[in-house]
Amino acid sequence: AEARYAAIVMDSRTGEVLYSRNADNRLYPASLTKIMTLYMTFEALNRGQLRMNQKLPVSARAAGQTPTKLGLKRGESITVKDAIFALITKSANDAATVLAESMAPTEAEFARNMTERAKRLGMRRTSFRNASGLPNRGQKSTARDMAILGAALIHDFPQYYEFLSLEEFDYHGRSYKNHNNLLTKYKGVDGIKTGYIRASGFNLVASAKRGSNRLVAVVFGGRTARSRDIHMASLLDKGFAEIEKSHPSVVPLPFGKPLRIALGAPHSAPAEIQVASTAPVPLPAKKAPDAGMSHIRNVSATPTSNITPASLSVERLEKTGWAIQIGAYSLVTTARDQIHKATAEARGILDGRQVNIEKAISDGKPFYRAQVLGFDETEARQACSNLAERRFSCFVVAPDLRLPNYIAQKSAS
Template sequence: MLPSRVKTGNTSKGFSLKSLQVAALAALSIVATSFISPNAEASRYSSVVIDSRTGQVLSSRHADKKLYPASLTKIMTLYMTFDALSRGELKIDQKLRVSARAAGQTPTKLGLKKGSYITVKNAMLGLITKSANDAATVLAEAMAPTEAVFANMMTEKAQKLGMTRTSFRNASGLPNRRQKSTARDMAILGAALIHDFPQYYNYMSLQSFNYKGKTFKNHNNLLGKYAGADGIKTGYIRASGFNLVASAKRGDNRLIGVIFGGRTAKSRDRHMQKLLDQGFAKMETIRPFVIPLPVMRPAQIAYGSGHTRSTVQVASAHQREIVTPTKEAPKAPAVNSAKNWGIQVGAFSRATRARDQLEMARNLTDGMMDSGLYNIRRVTHDGTTIYRAQMHGFTKGQASNVCKTLQRQEVSCFIVTPETGNLLRVAQN
């Protein structure tokens, strides 16, 4: 990693001008081989991180600079494809004919042959994983008379989405000096893809794709390696460097990060992880805890947490209760109600990790936890703070069944008793 500054000091009598020149050349070599960082003012670097729900910018650097998107262009091709699917203009299993133009596209590609056929689904997956240029042209020609016409349609859609500094000239991102976009515009596109087509977005997390006996690995290396990462797309041409639009969701927070101009894929990925880490840390101060409430249920305070009127805000439109963390509060008196039991699936050093664990547990229990209320409790003891990942609002039997289900999947789970708040381990049988 390139240090932020080079320390200097008095040289010894034997330290010659030649030595200084050698040291200077070495420093320049380090710069040349390091990631193109935001501080380097590199001509093709830009980045932005946004909250995907609100569009709030959490960090940015040259976010409006027009640069070459490379294969990030395919995100718009996929947006157009998802839109056509949702309107019935394409069918997921529809077979598309491969034209001579599509077959003749340069790598990377699936190797489609002129006159052959590929389904819409396989063409989409080829874009997502292999970043296949031939598949991009096949999809473009299925939605427009020519790829050039489709590119105009892409640009018009971009303008409608608010991507005011973007112009497309093809469906793949292959080099074209008039095909430009910005980090901010690509963040807008990434958020639009997620929010407009949630029924198709899960394809973006596919880590590999098998087609005609070959396995194509997704170029997005954050998948499976960075907590919460679930899409979206990489890009590279020589003129752009290594680009990436990435989405990551932790608890109720989802961030979209964009980088243009990485020197290598690895350095770009490391930089993206750092930007997302900083973004999630900032989100904890903006929106610490978001506890989903069932629709039409009256707003209520999660059991076991003490709050004043100023620390609980209820957004009626979304039926959510936002709870500011406090130190360990006195236990509330036992409530003579059936649904005053809870579960705990761990205690963590960060609130985001507690939220992630609850989300993971919810996904493993097939709806058993949908009626519960998140209660991430910040507890400070002897100067150490931990966050208990709890969910309340169950009967004792429901809490027991949830824990048994999670334990069978090797997830730690305890019942939280209403009277004392003690943790009870339940038997799996």
């Protein structure tokens, strides 16, 4: 069991490894192989080689695959969408072969294409021999390579990644539940795939998102599905604790107000947030001046709405009514700390600006937006680009063009 064990936890955005053990040992991936089959299927969909509602024929070879499978019969057909869902939930080997044969003359040739594509993704120690993960001595991968693949699938195909959170799939009167139990048992897990053969033990690639932080974690060689899941949850807990030290998670973005343009959008659509009263938020007592904040004026909790009253001219609002939001955090102290860090990294672009810590409510809980005010649009975009390169979650905040006073002035002019 120890010889089959490997694990890794990775920051999906940067590739930073937060935990690693035997991560480069070549082991049997089992049905984790299907992640690569899905990756190539999504590529084929993007380039128009396949269509979601396209019916694919079931060959004798596909029908003859060993379980687990849907039980497809030779001469039948299955849509691309149903085949994808069958891979994700049932981990159906017959559906994997159907997809492989739709993208290459044979499954063996498709496996060679899989290996070549994996190398281009940076999976240096991976070789595929089939599309399903059924036992083959030449089919090997590593925990690190599977983490790279998981992150690539998430970032390259956000429009399809949500399929990996599918909990149940109905096909021809039967219901198939997803083997990934962490989807319902671990907060933030939204994919991606389990795997098992005797030679590998119980494998899992999982991805979890909390705030703006997303982790991809891999476990090879679990003794049971349950012990593997418990171990994976422990690894994710440790990973989030580690990443929070350097990159505090950001509260999901609200729809509409106050954010207009996102640079570096999150993986999934943000949850709707109810904006609370914009009464000033009390901050902790000020400390001695910090070198990183020496050029920022009037660090306060003045709400954003207070900088766009009727007394501001339309011209001034258009020129200086833009802001940037460095993040939204559950603690006001964290919001202020992130402003300090951003200032130190901003190369002077925040000099002379006003800071705003704005309180809002999400799911009944308060959070605090860390904003810097007083930009025109170009300056705001430049500031966010600069900070995004330094791994800050930065967004451009546009003036609220729906303000009655603004509209009235604009109409009058």
